[in-house]
Amino acid sequence: MTIDLRSDTLTKPTTGMLNAMMHAEVGDDVYKEDPSVNKLEEKLATMFGMDAALFFPTGSMANQAAIKLHTQPGEQLIADKWAHVYNFEGGGASFNSGVSCKLVDGHRGMITAAQVEDHINPPDFYHSPLTSLVCLENTTNMGGGACYDFSEIQKIRAVCDSHHLGFHLDGARIWNALVAQNQDPKIYGEVFDTISVCLSKGLGTPIGSVLLGKKKLMDKAMRVRKVLGGGMRQIGFMAATGIYALDNHIDRLREDHKRASEIAQVLSEQPFVKKVEPTETNIVIFYLSEHISEKEFMTDLHQNNIKISNMGQGKLRIVTHLDYTEDMHHQFLDVLRKLNY
Template identity: 60%
Template sequence: MKIDLRSDTVTKPTKEMLEFMMQAKVGDDVFGEDETVKKLEERLANMFGKEKALFFPSGTMANQTAIKLHTNPGEQVICDKYGHIYNYESGGVAFNSGVSCKLLDGQRGMFTLNQVKEAINPLDYWYAQTSLVAVENTTNKGGGACWDFNELIKIKKVCLENKLGYHLDGARLWNALVAKKENPKQYGEIFDTISVCFSKGLGAPIGSVLVGDADIMKNAIRIRKVFGGNLRQAGYLAAAALYALDNHVDRLVGDHKKAREIGEVLTQKPQIKSVEPIETNIIIFELNDDVSEQVFFQRLVDRGIHIISMGSNKLRMVTHLNYTNDMHTAVLKALKGL
């Protein structure tokens, strides 16, 4: 039995999701004729209390479009040193928008109001103009950590005072909403743009949506086209997202529970130096200095368990839709026996 805990992106559509996809009413989305895409976009806009939503093939493209909407070449984005837009989007911030990142040394991918204040450049012309603050929730490199919503509100006030855009990379926002018992409209009220993904915890094969108010979103579809993101009969993919919203959000609680149980076993192992606090579905742990990462890794592979390295003797596991109860029992047994 192969057990894949490398990421929640490895999930495959359920039989029920596939059947729902095949029933979708589709059309040419470039001509604005795909009913299912329209339905998804309207639902997401309403869900977050925003005026506009746009379907994208990937979260990276949605984030990159948002950055382009908020900035001009030569300006600067404030984000955490762990931020996905900085670490895992192939330098797109510079390549696509011609802007730089002011990196904050936050805690597990989360920074504070005061750090944002200190990072805003002076208005003197020899500094890059600060134009955007970008937040990631949950934080990937931070081990699936969830932001304190009150801190996000405080940062919003700084953005308003300094006329800065405010973007949320909400690739795993669904996990945060479930874990913290929050709702989408809370986030829609404070962020100018929000990207959400359906191909991670919600188990769709592909797709993200960017939401925002009409003014900031007016050129989003043009930028998506520039980035090669126009789709034709995309309704089959939008249908998967709609199905996921109706059937795969509440079940995230189970993924979080499994992650905590894995963490509890890891904390008892003498080979493990530390386990990051577990709030959602990501487990990041560090091996002792005298433990070989390669050997530890291979022992899991020999038991059919596949995880991922984060570098510096840190490893990551991610629970997800296709990680069954039987697989979970096998993983706990294997870890205890190492």
């Protein structure tokens, strides 16, 4: 049995999802005639209190579409230095939208309203790019699943309003934040102009993300999705798994959070671990002591049929998920306790 904790994208469809797929009513989504997709989009728009929603094959494409909707070539967005839109989307902001990124040295992937204010270029100074968008990520991937304090998000919204900036949320793991902080998704719809939500991470669907937004922006989203190559046909088979996941898999994220917290606790007790980042949701970030070889550590885990991620610069990542069972959990903790360096 392999215990794969590299990412929460590795899950397989559950029996319930497979049944939903088999019984999905489908049509051609490019013509907006797939009833399952339409149902999913309406469900999410209502859930977040947004005007409209549009299904995308990936979260990166949904984020890139949002950037395109908010900006013009030559402009600039503000994001944390660890932001997914900058680090892990293939340079899409510059390639697709012709915009640059002004990076903020935030804390665990999170930035403050004061930092946003400090990083806005003067709009009448034509030598610098025009700042037009602020992008946040919640929870933060490289920040170890950290959750924003919502009051800080509200303060950033106020800054965006005063400077006429767009406000986008990369909500790939927003479900984890909602569960961890007992939040109503509608509060996010009230402050953001656009939100991307991922169905294939914590919720466990095979593929799919959805971009939510205000009508004035979303009216153009279909065209941008087409340009990016994201128009699909009978995608209702996948949308049906998203509907199932929304109905059945949100509350169970508490199990992932609990197991991640227990892993973090065991790691913090081991002499070969230098530091474990605060663990709020389903991601554990930790660092080995200086005298421990990362290669040797990863090899030892592999020999025990365990996979985790090496993110470079000494940063190791563990992500709990739908397919990580209680038996696997106890086995993994036992292996960690028995490692000897």
